[in-house]
Amino acid sequence: MNKKIGILASLCCSISLSMYAESNMTSQNIEPKSGFADKNIVGGIALFVNGEPITLHAIKQVENALHTDRLRATDILVNEKLKEAEIKRLKIEINDMQLDAQIAQIAQQNNMSLDQFYAAIVQEGMSLVEYRTKLKDQMLAQELMRKILFSSNVGQEDELRKYYNEHLEEFVIPKEVVGTKFVSHNKQTLESFIQQGINATLPDSIAHSEETLEISTLPAQVADIFLATEAKSFTQIFESGNGDFVAFYIKEKISNEQVEFEKAKNYIAQKLIANNQEKILNDYFERVRSRSKIVFVR
Numbered sequence: 001m002n003k004k005i006g007i008l009a010s011l012c013c014s015i016s017l018s019m020y021a022e023s024n025m026t027s028q029n030i031e032p033k034s035g036f037a038d039k040n041i042v043g044g045i046a047l048f049v050n051g052e053p054i055t056l057h058a059i060k061q062v063e064n065a066l067h068t069d070r071l072r073a074t075d076i077l078v079n080e081k082l083k084e085a086e087i088k089r090l091k092i093e094i095n096d097m098q099l100d101a102q103i104a105q106i107a108q109q110n111n112m113s114l115d116q117f118y119a120a121i122v123q124e125g126m127s128l129v130e131y132r133t134k135l136k137d138q139m140l141a142q143e144l145m146r147k148i149l150f151s152s153n154v155g156q157e158d159e160l161r162k163y164y165n166e167h168l169e170e171f172v173i174p175k176e177v178v179g180t181k182f183v184s185h186n187k188q189t190l191e192s193f194i195q196q197g198i199n200a201t202l203p204d205s206i207a208h209s210e211e212t213l214e215i216s217t218l219p220a221q222v223a224d225i226f227l228a229t230e231a232k233s234f235t236q237i238f239e240s241g242n243g244d245f246v247a248f249y250i251k252e253k254i255s256n257e258q259v260e261f262e263k264a265k266n267y268i269a270q271k272l273i274a275n276n277q278e279k280i281l282n283d284y285f286e287r288v289r290s291r292s293k294i295v296f297v298r
Contacts, residue, residue, distance in 0.1 A: 027273060046074070047296045049081040082288050087140050094139045099132060102139060111239075145281070149273045152280045160265045163272060171264050174253035175192045176214055177226050183207045187237060187245045196248050211248070226250065 045053045053075045062073035107117035121131050153159065164171065180198075184190040184206045193200055202208065215223050222238070226248070229235045235248045273280065 045297050047078075047294060049078050049294050050085060050123045050266060050292050052081050052085075054078070054081065065284065078289075078294060079285065082292060083141060083144065085292075086288060087144050092140055092143050092147070094136050094143070099136055099139065100195055102135065103132070148279060148284045149280055150269065152273070152276075152284075154269075154272045154276050154280060157265075159272065160268045161261060163268050164261050164264055168258070171259040172256050173259055174215060174228055175255035175257055176212055176253070177248075177250055178212050178252050178254060179250040180212075181209050181211045182247050182249065183240075183244050187239075190237055190245050190247055194247060198234075205237075213248075 022041055044055045044057060046056045046059055047054050054074070058077055059070060059073045062068070062076055063070060066073065066076070068076075103117070104114065107114050109120070110117065110120075114122065123129060126134075182190060182202075184193075184203075186205060189203055189205055193203060193206060213226070215226065218226065225235055229248075231250050231252050233250060235250065240246050240247045277293055
């Protein structure tokens, strides 16, 4: 991936999360009274949301940026005000330490040092202050979404236990994975070998070793990948701390065991929430909108 594109994608990804509710909260769109387009705008203000103004200029900016009509642009801005109000009501905060950690993670994902990352941001025409402000806004929105989703009935203990009891087979996992580890300095070389299959001639530049891995000793994200990868197939390629690229060919999974409910419930909650995310967010913000005061200026 081009590093400049990667940086933009990392921020755009956050932005898309923060605007998730905006793009999915249209079931209660603002219904303007007749002649909305002809309303007299007093002092440049088009409407108030719980006393907070939305200007005609702001509406026009959204229209132009998203190539949409005035009604949709207004709806987006109303939802943004509602989102900001909920962040304030729930006392959601992001401090500088959290922001710095997120930036460091994004830089690492782009295989860049912090200095390289900051330089790339500036090259893209965005000041560091502007970038930090935008990223903080998106982190606040993500935290709001997380609170909404995990406070829903879907995440309640009885629902989680019901799913567990009805899908016991889903929580039988192997204790160990037996396979071959392949390591290369060159990602493309490793990708090419994987595409050809396990029986292909192994290039001299790829080292390999037989491995038996205990699932319980692996980092959670890595363990999930091994569990999701079928036997007789390759895992995705990982980047090691020293710059090498690593992939595993899983020969077999052995010593199955039943995962206890207490260990499985976070996974279940995440799965149920993911499957019901749109409905949860829609229902939540419909309730927020119904108790909000939206006043058009005539």
